[in-house]
Amino acid sequence: MLLTVLELVGIAVFAASGALAAVRARLDVFGVVVLGMTTALGGGIIRDVLLGIHPPTALRTWPYLLVSAATGLLVFVFHPQVAKLRRAVLLADAVGLGLFTTGGTTTALAAGVPVYTACLIGMTTGIGGGALRDLLLREIPTVLRQEIYAVAALTGAIVVAIGHRLSLPAGPTAVVAAALICGLRLLALWRRWDAPRPRER
Numbered sequence: 001m002l003l004t005v006l007e008l009v010g011i012a013v014f015a016a017s018g019a020l021a022a023v024r025a026r027l028d029v030f031g032v033v034v035l036g037m038t039t040a041l042g043g044g045i046i047r048d049v050l051l052g053i054h055p056p057t058a059l060r061t062w063p064y065l066l067v068s069a070a071t072g073l074l075v076f077v078f079h080p081q082v083a084k085l086r087r088a089v090l091l092a093d094a095v096g097l098g099l100f101t102t103g104g105t106t107t108a109l110a111a112g113v114p115v116y117t118a119c120l121i122g123m124t125t126g127i128g129g130g131a132l133r134d135l136l137l138r139e140i141p142t143v144l145r146q147e148i149y150a151v152a153a154l155t156g157a158i159v160v161a162i163g164h165r166l167s168l169p170a171g172p173t174a175v176v177a178a179a180l181i182c183g184l185r186l187l188a189l190w191r192r193w194d195a196p197r198p199r200e201r
Contacts, residue, residue: 036072098178
């Protein structure tokens with residue numbers, strides 16, 4: 001029950017992030033809701049497609065669809081107020097990244113895929129929705145050009161995989177990994193860390 005609640009919170013946060021990006025891009029109400037849903041559910045759908053889970057969990061679990069759509073609609077109506085909560089949204093986004101990445105990695109490991117594959121699928125679960133959001137807005141995905149985002153997700157996924165290989169309890173390992181992802185993400189925002197880029201000649 002607690003895991004489901006946390007997943008729904010993560011979906012709501014990611015949906016708000018996508019919807020705010022759509023508002024900034026001046027999309028209509030349909031575009032705002034669709035982009036919010038894509039951001040919230042995209043990573044999980046990619047995970048399920050890679051693991052051969054059909055139809056994807058997000059498309060056959062109505063609360064996921066309802067929460068993401070309702071969040072997008074609320075952001076469309078109250079976007080001036082939501083935009084003022086930037087720090088809270090960034091914090092919640094970091095928590096959502098941790099939850100989605102560790103959940104995706106755990107799901108992949110349970111499906112019996114190799115450890116390195118589970119790590120990549122876990123990372124993709126965390127960052128996939130945001131990447132789809134940027135592509136729909138005709139932008140280079142943020143995770144490919146700035147900020148410590150994908151690196152944090154991959155680090156947490158590796159922690160989950162190591163715990164699995166050492167036969168450590170899955171629950172506590174996932175909590176530690178999610179906290180690590182969230183902490184790295186917030187530290188990178190605070191210190192304004194970016195991944196290395198090529199030097200200009």
